[in-house]
Amino acid sequence: MVPNIIFKKNNKEILVKEKSDKLTILEVAQNNGIEIEGACEGSLACSTCHIIVDKEWYNKLKEPSWDEEDMLDLATGLTVTSRLGCQIVLSKELDGLKVTLPSSKNDVRLNKNKY
Numbered sequence: 001m002v003p004n005i006i007f008k009k010n011n012k013e014i015l016v017k018e019k020s021d022k023l024t025i026l027e028v029a030q031n032n033g034i035e036i037e038g039a040c041e042g043s044l045a046c047s048t049c050h051i052i053v054d055k056e057w058y059n060k061l062k063e064p065s066w067d068e069e070d071m072l073d074l075a076t077g078l079t080v081t082s083r084l085g086c087q088i089v090l091s092k093e094l095d096g097l098k099v100t101l102p103s104s105k106n107d108v109r110l111n112k113n114k115y
């Protein structure tokens with residue numbers, strides 16, 4: 001069984017039927033024309049892959065690492081179910097996962113002089 005993911009943006013839902021698991025949410029989005037930037041290509045150096053996981057799914061995910069939490073703190077529009085899309089790897093257990101794309105994002109690499 002391959003996992004299906006529902007991406008939500010601007011009150012629209014886009015169902016993606018991914019052909020393989022072991023991909024990150026960021027990779028799935030980019031493979032299917034869903035607009036998530038992923039500026040650092042998953043190296044935990046930006047927060048442009050910020051997504052908001054539906055509450056019903058959040059506790060089914062593996063805990064975020066400290067590095068992910070540190071980077072999330074710098075994301076725009078942070079919520080209690082925010083995650084970085086490059087850090088969530090698909091599995092069949094995540095079939096039906098729903099995530100929302102924030103309306104704005106923050107690339108911390110561009111703000112180095114502000115801190």
Ligand code: FES
Pocket residue numbers: 026037038039040041042043044045046047048049071084085086087
């Ligand atoms: S792509 Fe940069 S932290 Fe996920």
